[in-house]
Amino acid sequence: MTDRVAIVAAAKTGFSPSRSDANYSELAYEVIEKVLTETGLTIGDDIDNSISCSHDIWDGQTISNIGITDVIGGHLRNEEKMAMDGSTAVYYGTIAILSGEYNLTLLLAHTKMSQTNRNIVNNDAFEPIFSRKLGLDYTSAGALQATRYMHVHGIQRDQVAKVAVKNLGNASRNETAHNFGFYSVEDIIESPVLATPITQKEMAPDTDGAVAMILASEKAAKKITKNPVWVNGIGSSYDAHYLGDRDLAMSRALEQAAGRAYAMAGIKNPVKDVDVFEVGEEFAHQELMWYEGLGLCEAGKGGELIDSGRTLFEGDIPVNPSGGLLGGVPANVAGLHSVAEAFLQLRGEAGRRQVKDAGVAVVQGQSGHCGQHHCVVVLGRD
Amino acid sequence: MSEQTVDQEYIHVPILVDVPYRFDAGKYMTRFLVELRDNEKIYGIKCPSCKRVMIPPRIVCARCHVKCDEWVELSNEGTLEAFTIMYFPMTDPTTGKPHDPPFSYGSVKLDGCDAPIDHMLNIEPDMSKIKVGMRFRVKFRPREERRGDLADIEYFDPIE
Ligand SMILES: [Zn+2]
Numbered sequence: 001m002t003d004r005v006a007i008v009a010a011a012k013t014g015f016s017p018s019r020s021d022a023n024y025s026e027l028a029y030e031v032i033e034k035v036l037t038e039t040g041l042t043i044g045d046d047i048d049n050s051i052s053c054s055h056d057i058w059d060g061q062t063i064s065n066i067g068i069t070d071v072i073g074g075h076l077r078n079e080e081k082m083a084m085d086g087s088t089a090v091y092y093g094t095i096a097i098l099s100g101e102y103n104l105t106l107l108l109a110h111t112k113m114s115q116t117n118r119n120i121v122n123n124d125a126f127e128p129i130f131s132r133k134l135g136l137d138y139t140s141a142g143a144l145q146a147t148r149y150m151h152v153h154g155i156q157r158d159q160v161a162k163v164a165v166k167n168l169g170n171a172s173r174n175e176t177a178h179n180f181g182f183y184s185v186e187d188i189i190e191s192p193v194l195a196t197p198i199t200q201k202e203m204a205p206d207t208d209g210a211v212a213m214i215l216a217s218e219k220a221a222k223k224i225t226k227n228p229v230w231v232n233g234i235g236s237s238y239d240a241h242y243l244g245d246r247d248l249a250m251s252r253a254l255e256q257a258a259g260r261a262y263a264m265a266g267i268k269n270p271v272k273d274v275d276v277f278e279v280g281e282e283f284a285h286q287e288l289m290w291y292e293g294l295g296l297c298e299a300g301k302g303g304e305l306i307d308s309g310r311t312l313f314e315g316d317i318p319v320n321p322s323g324g325l326l327g328g329v330p331a332n333v334a335g336l337h338s339v340a341e342a343f344l345q346l347r348g349e350a351g352r353r354q355v356k357d358a359g360v361a362v363v364q365g366q367s368g369h370c371g372q373h374h375c376v377v378v379l380g381r382d
Numbered sequence: 383m384s385e386q387t388v389d390q391e392y393i394h395v396p397i398l399v400d401v402p403y404r405f406d407a408g409k410y411m412t413r414f415l416v417e418l419r420d421n422e423k424i425y426g427i428k429c430p431s432c433k434r435v436m437i438p439p440r441i442v443c444a445r446c447h448v449k450c451d452e453w454v455e456l457s458n459e460g461t462l463e464a465f466t467i468m469y470f471p472m473t474d475p476t477t478g479k480p481h482d483p484p485f486s487y488g489s490v491k492l493d494g495c496d497a498p499i500d501h502m503l504n505i506e507p508d509m510s511k512i513k514v515g516m517r518f519r520v521k522f523r524p525r526e527e528r529r530g531d532l533a534d535i536e537y538f539d540p541i542e
Contacts, residue, residue, distance in 0.1 A: 023408030029441050029449070043447040060403040070444030116403050129395050 005094045006221035006228035007379070009035040010213040010340035015328050016178050018114035019208035024059065028052075028110050029071045031212035039214060039224050041104065043073035047214070049102035050079045053089040053109035055332050057121045072108050085280060086211065087335025087365025087375040091234045093215045103217050109337075110210035111330035118206055118331075125369055127241065138282065139203060141369040143195035145248045146285040150197070152249035153300035155288065157197060161188035162306045163284040164202045164326055170313050171323025173353040174341075179205045179328035188284075202284035204325035204334075211336040213343070229346045232360075233265030233378030241372060248370060249300075254293030257374040258364070262295075265378035267360075270295045274378075275358040276345050277311075277319040278338035280366045281326060287319065290364055293374070313353065321345070321353045335365020339377055346381045410439040413453070419530040422522045426495045428452040434496040457493035458520040459541065464489040464498075465514070467507045477533065490518045490538050502537040517541040 011034035013019070013027055022030070041047060050072045054064040061067055065074070065081035072079060082088055086109035093105040122137040149155060165188060171180035183201065191201040214224075221228040237256035240246050258270075267273045277294065281287035288302030296317055297305040305311060311319040320326075322341040329337045342361035344350040350358075363377045407415060410427065417423040426435040427450045429443035435454050436443070443450055465488040471480035484507040489498035504521065505512055518538035528534040 020406050021409065023406050023411065026408045026410070026441050033449070057401060060401070060405065070440065070447075071442045073447055075444035075447075112406065115405055116401055120399060120401050123399070124401070128397055132397060133395070 004218040005097045005231045006216050007343050008214050008216045008221050008224045009039045010343045011035050012176050012211045013209045015176050015207050015209035025068050025071045027210045031210050035212045035214050047104050047106045049105040050074050051089050051093050051107050052081050053086045055083050058111050085335035085365035085367040090339050090377050094231045097217050103220050105215040107213040109333040111332045112208040113206040114208050138369050140195050142283045143198045145370040148248040155303040158185045159303035160285045161185045163287045164188045167320050167324045167326040170321050171327030174322045177323045177327035204282045205328050207328045207330045209330050211333050211340050227347050229343045230380050232380045233261035235260030236375045238373045251293040254374040257376040258294050261376035261378050274360045274362045276355045276361045278341050279364040280334050281324050318355050338363045342379050414439045415530045418534050419528045424456045426454045426456050428454050437495050437497050456495045460490045460492035462488050462516045463491050504537040504539050
C-alpha cells in the first residue's frame with residue numbers, strides 16, 4: 001500500500017481550432033513521448049496502468065479508446081477509458097495507485113472538436129424522448145443556466161463579461177492557448193450573441209489537442225523527481241440529469257465534490273489555504289458559479305468577487321491564470337489541462353503566468369450540460 | 383408474472399439526426415493514401431525493434447512501444463488468410479451504398495507484410511471455389527476514380 005500519490009510529469013500539445021496534421025494516435029503520442037522522455041520511464045518496464053479520457057461521439061468511434069491502445073501502452077496490458085472530464089482521470093488514477101494495485105499510471109486525454117459538430121454531439125447528451133428533440137445543447141442549456149443564475153442573484157451583465165476579459169487576457173500568457181486578447185467589457189458583450197445572454201467570446205471555442213500526465217506512488221515519485229506535486233484531496237459528485245430537477249442558480253454537486261476534496265486535504269478555508277485555482281468554465285457565467293461552489297464566496301456573491309479583482313492573475317485568489325477553457329482547451333481534455341497547469345504552477349514552471357510562491361492549488365473540472373458532474377482535485381508542493 | 387394486454391400502447395420516438403465527421407488521416411495514413419491514389423502503390427511501416435511490417439501504417443508499434451518510420455513497399459499480390467461469404471447487405475461507409483449479397487470479404491496478406499488487408503474478393507461467392515491459401519492480386523480503381531481512401535482498391539482478383 002502507498003500513502004500518497006504524486007504527479008511526476010505533464011505535457012500538453014499546442015491547442016488550435018484544427019490540428020488537421022495529426023490523427024488521434026499522433027496527437028496522443030506527441031504528449032506521451034514527452035512525459036516518458038522527461039521521466040526516463042518506459043511503457044514496458046515502468047508504467048503499469050494507463051487511463052485515457054475521450055468521448056465516443058466526439059471521436060466517432062465506439063469505445064473511443066480502442067484505437068489508441070498502442071500509443072498509450074495498453075497493448076496486451078491494462079487500459080481503462082473514462083468519458084467524463086479529464087480531471088476525473090486523475091481521480092481514478094489516484095484511487096488505483098492508493099489501492100496498491102498499481103505504481104505508475106499514464107493518463108491521457110484527447111479530443112479533436114474540429115472533426116464533427118459540437119451542437120449535435122452535445123445534443124446527444126440529452127435524454128432522447130423528452131429533451132433531445134428540442135435541439136437543446138450545452139450552449140442553449142448554458143444560456144438557461146446563465147439567465148436563471150443572474151436573475152436569482154441579481155448578477156449584472158458586465159460581471160459575467162468580466163470573466164471573459166480576465167481569462168482571455170490571462171490566456172495571452174499561456175503558450176498553448178489559441179484564443180486570447182485584451183478586451184473591454186463592451187468588446188465581450190458586443191461580440192456575436194450565441195444564445196442570450198451568452199456571446200461568442202464567453203464560450204470556450206472548438207479546439208483540438210491532447211494532454212498526458214504520469215501519476216506515481218510516493219515511493220516511485222521520489223525516485224523519479226525531486227519536484228513531485230502531491231494529490232492531497234479528490235472529490236466527485238453528480239447532480240440530476242434533467243435540468244428541471246436541478247436548481248440552476250447554484251451547483252450542489254460542486255459543493256459536494258469540493259467539500260470531499262477539501263476535507264481529505266485538510267483545507268478549512270479555501271480563500272486563505274489555496275494559492276491558485278484552475279476551473280472549467282465552458283461559459284463565462286459558470287466561473288462565477290464555480291467561485292460559489294468552491295467556497296471562494298457566499299452563494300450569489302460571484303459577481304461581487306469578480307468586481308473585487310481578487311481573482312485576477314495579480315489578485316490574492318487567482319482563478320484561471322492559464323486563461324481557463326475560454327483560452328481554448330478541448331472538451332474532455334479540459335480538466336486534465338487544468339491539472340497540468342496547476343502542476344506547472346506548483347513546480348514554479350508556469351513561465352509568464354507563474355503565480356508567486358504557489359504551494360497549494362485547486363482544480364475543478366465538470367462534464368455534462370450545465371455542469372452535471374464535478375470533480376475537484378487539491379494539489380500541493382508538500 | 384407478466385401481464386400483457388393487446389390494447390396497451392407503447393410509444394417509440396425516432397431520432398434521425400446524423401453525426402457528420404471528417405476524419406483527419408494524420409501523417410502516416412496520409413502518406414499511405416497518397417501513394418495508393420497517385421502511384422498505385424501500397425506501403426507498410428516497419429517497426430525498428432521487432433522488424434514486423436504493419437499495415438495500416440501508424441506511429442507506434444504496440445508490441446515494442448517505439449516510433450516507426452521505415453516505409454516498406456509491399457507487393458500487389460498476396461495470400462488469402464480468411465474469408466466469409468456475406469448473406470446480408472453491408473453499407474459501404476465511404477459510398478453510403480450497400481453491397482448486394484452474396485459477396486465475399488477476404489483477408490489477404492500481401493507479400494512483404496506481416497498483417498493482412500481486409501477487402502472485397504472478386505470471385506464467385508461459392509464455398510467450393512474459395513480456399514484459404516489462394517493467391518490474390520490487388521485491383522486498383524482507374525486513376526480518375528481514385529480519391530485517396532481505401533475504396534481506391536476496388537477488390538482482390540484471384541490469380542489464375
Ligand atoms: Zn515492434
